[in-house]
Amino acid sequence: MRIIPAIDIIEGKCVRLSKGDYSTKKVYNENPLEMAKEFEAHGIEYLHLVDLDGAKASHIVNHKVLEEIATKTNLKIDFGGGLKTDEDLRIAFESGAGQITGGSIAVKQPQIFKEWLLKFGPSKIILGADANNEKIAISGWQEESDEELIPFVKSYMKDGVSYVICTDIAKDGMLQGPSFDLYQKMLKELPNVKLIASGGISKFEELPKLAALGCEGTIIGKAIYEHKISLKQLEEYILTSC
Numbered sequence: 001m002r003i004i005p006a007i008d009i010i011e012g013k014c015v016r017l018s019k020g021d022y023s024t025k026k027v028y029n030e031n032p033l034e035m036a037k038e039f040e041a042h043g044i045e046y047l048h049l050v051d052l053d054g055a056k057a058s059h060i061v062n063h064k065v066l067e068e069i070a071t072k073t074n075l076k077i078d079f080g081g082g083l084k085t086d087e088d089l090r091i092a093f094e095s096g097a098g099q100i101t102g103g104s105i106a107v108k109q110p111q112i113f114k115e116w117l118l119k120f121g122p123s124k125i126i127l128g129a130d131a132n133n134e135k136i137a138i139s140g141w142q143e144e145s146d147e148e149l150i151p152f153v154k155s156y157m158k159d160g161v162s163y164v165i166c167t168d169i170a171k172d173g174m175l176q177g178p179s180f181d182l183y184q185k186m187l188k189e190l191p192n193v194k195l196i197a198s199g200g201i202s203k204f205e206e207l208p209k210l211a212a213l214g215c216e217g218t219i220i221g222k223a224i225y226e227h228k229i230s231l232k233q234l235e236e237y238i239l240t241s242c
Helices: 032-041 054-055 061-070 086-094 104-108 110-120 149-159 180-187 206-212 231-241
Strands: 002-010 013-018 021-029 046-051 076-080 099-103 125-128 133-136 143-148 163-167 193-198 217-220
Touching: 002 032, 002 054, 002 193, 002 231, 013 032, 021 032, 032 061, 032 104, 046 054, 046 061, 061 076, 076 125, 076 180, 086 099, 086 110, 099 104, 099 110, 104 110, 104 133, 104 143, 110 125, 133 149, 143 149, 143 217, 149 163, 180 193, 180 206, 206 217
Parallel strands: 002 046, 002 217, 046 076, 076 099, 099 125, 125 163, 163 193, 193 217
Antiparallel strands: 002 013, 013 021, 133 143
16 A cells, blocks of 8 residues: 655645645645655655645646655655646646646536546546545535535546545544545445545554555545654555565
8 A cells, every 4th residue: 555645735835734624724844845855765655745725726826846846856746736727737747746636627527537537547647536424525625516425436437537535524634543434335336446545544553454445545644744653654664565
């Protein structure tokens, strides 16, 4: 299972929110590149970079942060937040993203998202399936849609999607543990999905449990920044699971 630390960006700074609520913003580092370099120094290969300004503005904003991390580390970066147009994707890929995550657009403008899958290939496009009570949430989690999580993912897998990041919003940033039951249900009903668990990770012992379920990766945010999981623990986990 891939270990994927998260860096969320507001105004160029590394922040975390609780349940996607911008009023809960807490700045952890003024310099995201420093954080990214620290991850890399501990053997981490992947990074989940979220442009929260972009999510609010509905277009890419913090591409300079992406470019700086991509050029000054060897991290494989998936980038998301407000990507709505081919131009947004061009900027993201040219700035160094290895993959992009599309969430709201997959609900609101499915034809564009499907065109991206055809144009760039399913290895480059991640479906962001963030859910509240198993209903897809959109617009930086400010809105809930009528889309049911599992049928929504299943329909996109027919269009070629393989990578899916699923965040249970009720868990995100709360340090109360991930949604094991939800992920187990998804993996049972969607056996070929490359599921990346996100939200709620609170202690190291949860990681082997997610791996045992069959998650392809897990995104870890606040647990790292609040020192609930150390980078040394992650380094040892990566070494022993190779």
